[in-house]
Amino acid sequence: xxxxxxxxxxxxxxxxxxxxxxxxxxRLDPRSVLVVALLALAALAASVVLIGTGDFPISTGDVLKTxxxxxxxxxxxxxxxxxLPRVLVGLLVGAALGLGxxxxxxxxxxxxxxxxxxxxxxxxxAGALVVIVLTSGSAREIALGAxxxxxxxxxxxxxxxxxxxxxxxxxxxxxxGVAAIATAxxxxxxxxxxxxxxxxxxxxxxxxxxxxxWAQVWxxxxxxxxxxxxxxANARGLRMMEMGDDVSNALGVRAERVRLLLMVCAVxxxxxxxxxxxxxxxxxxxxxxxxxxxxxxxxxxxLPSLFMGAALLVTADWASQRLxxxxxxxxxxxxxxxxxxxxxxxxxSERRAGRI
Numbered sequence: 001x002x003x004x005x006x007x008x009x010x011x012x013x014x015x016x017x018x019x020x021x022x023x024x025x026x027r028l029d030p031r032s033v034l035v036v037a038l039l040a041l042a043a044l045a046a047s048v049v050l051i052g053t054g055d056f057p058i059s060t061g062d063v064l065k066t067x068x069x070x071x072x073x074x075x076x077x078x079x080x081x082x083x084l085p086r087v088l089v090g091l092l093v094g095a096a097l098g099l100g101x102x103x104x105x106x107x108x109x110x111x112x113x114x115x116x117x118x119x120x121x122x123x124x125x126a127g128a129l130v131v132i133v134l135t136s137g138s139a140r141e142i143a144l145g146a147x148x149x150x151x152x153x154x155x156x157x158x159x160x161x162x163x164x165x166x167x168x169x170x171x172x173x174x175x176x177g178v179a180a181i182a183t184a185x186x187x188x189x190x191x192x193x194x195x196x197x198x199x200x201x202x203x204x205x206x207x208x209x210x211x212x213x214w215a216q217v218w219x220x221x222x223x224x225x226x227x228x229x230x231x232x233a234n235a236r237g238l239r240m241m242e243m244g245d246d247v248s249n250a251l252g253v254r255a256e257r258v259r260l261l262l263m264v265c266a267v268x269x270x271x272x273x274x275x276x277x278x279x280x281x282x283x284x285x286x287x288x289x290x291x292x293x294x295x296x297x298x299x300x301x302x303l304p305s306l307f308m309g310a311a312l313l314v315t316a317d318w319a320s321q322r323l324x325x326x327x328x329x330x331x332x333x334x335x336x337x338x339x340x341x342x343x344x345x346x347x348x349s350e351r352r353a354g355r356i
Contacts, residue, residue: 029295029297031295031296031297032295032297032301032303032304035291035294035295035304036303036304036307039291039294039304039307039308039310039311040307042311042315043091043094043307043310043311043314046311046314046315046318047087047090047091047314048060048063048064049318050083050087050090050314050317050318050321051063051067051079051083051084051087053318053321053322054078054083054321056078058075058078058079062075063079066079066080067079067080067084085212085213085214085216085217086209086210086211086212086213086317087314087317088217088221089209089212089216089217089220089276089277090209090212090277090310090313090314090317090331091310091313091314092217092220092221092224092273092276092310093209093220093273093276093277093280093283093313094283094287094309094310094311094312094313094314095224095228095306095307095309095310096220096223096224096269096270096272096273096309097115097269097270097273097280097283097284097287097309097313098283098284098287098288098291098305098306098307098308098309098310098312099228099231099266099269099302099305099306099309100115100265100266100267100269100270100273100284101114101115101270101283101284101285101287101288101305101309102287102288102291102300102301102302102305102306103231103238103262103263103265103266103300103302104118104263104266104284105288105289105300106238106239106241106242106299106300107171107238107241107259107262107263107266108169108171108172109242110169110171110172111289111346111350112172112285112346113171113172113175114284114285114288115266115270115284116281116282116284116285116339117172117175117176117179117285118157118171118172118175118176118178118179119153119157119175119176119177119178119179119180119181119182120150120153120154120157120175120267120270120271120274121150121270121274121279121281122153122178122179122182122183122186122279123149123150123152123153123154123156123178123182124146124147124149124150124153124270124271124274124275124279125146125149125182125186125204125205125274125278125279126149126153126182126185126186126189127145127146127147127148127149127150127152128142128143128145128146128149128201128204128274128275128278129145129186129189129190129193129201129205130145130149130189131144131145132145132193132197132200132201132204133189133190133192133193133197133198133201136197139215140215142204142275143216143275143276144275146271146274146275147271147272147274147275149271150267150270150271150272150274150275151267151268151271153178153182153267154263154264154267154270154271155267156178157171157174157175157178158260158263160174160177160178161174161175186205189201190202203330204278205278205279206278206330206332206333207277207278207279207280207281207330207331207332207333207335207336208277208278208330208331208332209277209317209331210328210330212276212277216276216277219272219276220272220273220276223268223269223272224269224272227265227268227269228306230261230265231262231265231266231269231302232302232303234258234261234262235299235300235302236253237253237254237255237258237262238258238262238299238300238302239298239299239300240253240255241253241255241258241259242298242299242300270284277331277332278330278332279332280313280331280332280335281332281335281336281339281340282335282336282338282339282340282342282343283309283312283313283335283339284309285339285342285343286312286338286339286342287305287308287309287312288300288301288305288308289342289346290308290312291304291305291307291308292304292305294308312335313331313335316331316334316335316338317331317334319334320333320334
C-alpha cells in the first residue's frame with residue numbers, strides 16, 4: 001500500500017495532524033472519521049427502528065418521543081422496560097465483538113485471527129455448559145461460567161502459542177486446535193445433560209438477545225467503559241507492532257507487553273459479550289474486515305470496527321424478527337449465515353492472492 005502524505009499518489013484523502021490544547025498531536029484520516037460517523041448514525045437509526053419492531057409496533061417518531069420522556073404509559077413500558085435493554089445489549093455486544101476481533105486480527109496479522117476461529121467463543125460456551133449441565137445454574141451463574149471459560153481459553157491459547165513471543169500464524173493454529181478441543185467438550189457435555197438442561201444449552205449456544213434486560217446491560221456497559229478506552233489508548237502501539245516487533249521496539253513500543261495487555265482486553269470483551277448474549281457467530285470476524293474496506297486505511301481500524309460491530313448486530317437482530325414471517329430466529333443464526341458466506345469469500349480471496 002502506498003504511503004499517504006503530501007507526496008502520495010493514492011486517491012484517498014490525506015490524513016491531517018490535529019494538535020489538542022494539551023499539546024498532543026493526533027493524526028486523523030478524514031475518510032475514517034466520516035466512516036465512523038456514518039456507522040454510528042447507522043447503528044443508532046437501526047436501534048430506533050428495532051425498538052419500534054415487535055408484536056406492538058411503535059412508529060419512529062413515537063419511539064423518539066418516548067425515549068425523551070414524552071410517551072404514554074404503555075409506550076414507556078414497552079420501550080424502556082422491554083425493548084431498550086435488548087437493543088442496548090445488542091449494541092454493546094456488537095461493539096465488544098467488533099473491537100475484540102480487530103485487536104486479534106491486528107495482533108495475529110491475519111484476517112482469520114478472530115475469536116470465532118481462535119476458539120474463545122467455544123471456550124466461553126464450554127464454561128456456560130458446565131454450569132448448565134452440572135449445576136442447572138441461573139442466568140447469572142451461566143454468564144459467570146461463560147466469562148470464566150473465555151478467560152481460561154484465552155490464557156491457554158496465549159501460553160501454548162508462546163515461544164519467545166506470540167506470533168501470527170502460531171496463534172491462529174493453536175487457536176484452531178483449542179477450538180476443536182472445546183467443541184468436542186461441548187458436544188460431550190450436551191450428551192450428558194438431561195432433556196431440560198440440553199434444551200437450555202442448545203438455545204444458549206445459538207446466540208440470542210431474547211429476554212435481555214437491564215441486569216445484562218449494566219455489567220457489560222461498565223466493562224466496556226473500562227476496556228474500550230484502554231484499547232484505544234494503545235492503538236498506536238498496536239499499529240507499530242504490525243511492522244514487526246523489532247521495528248516497534250526500536251520506536252519505543254514494548255511489543256510483548258502491549259500485545260499481552262491488548263489480548264487480555266480483547267479476551268475480556270469477547271468473553272463478556274458471549275456471557276451476555278451467547279456465542280453470536282462471526283461478528284468479530286466480519287466487522288473489522290468490512291470496516292477496513294470502508295475506510296481504506298491501514299492499521300487496526302479500532303473505532304470503525306467497534307461501530308461496525310454494533311451496527312451489524314442490531315441490523316441482524318432486526319432481520320431475525322422481520323424477514324422470516326411469523327417466526328423469529330435467534331440473532332446468532334442470521335450472523336452465522338452471513339458470516340459463513342463472508343468467510344468462504346475471504347478464503348477464496350486469500351487463496352487467489354497467494355496468501356494461503
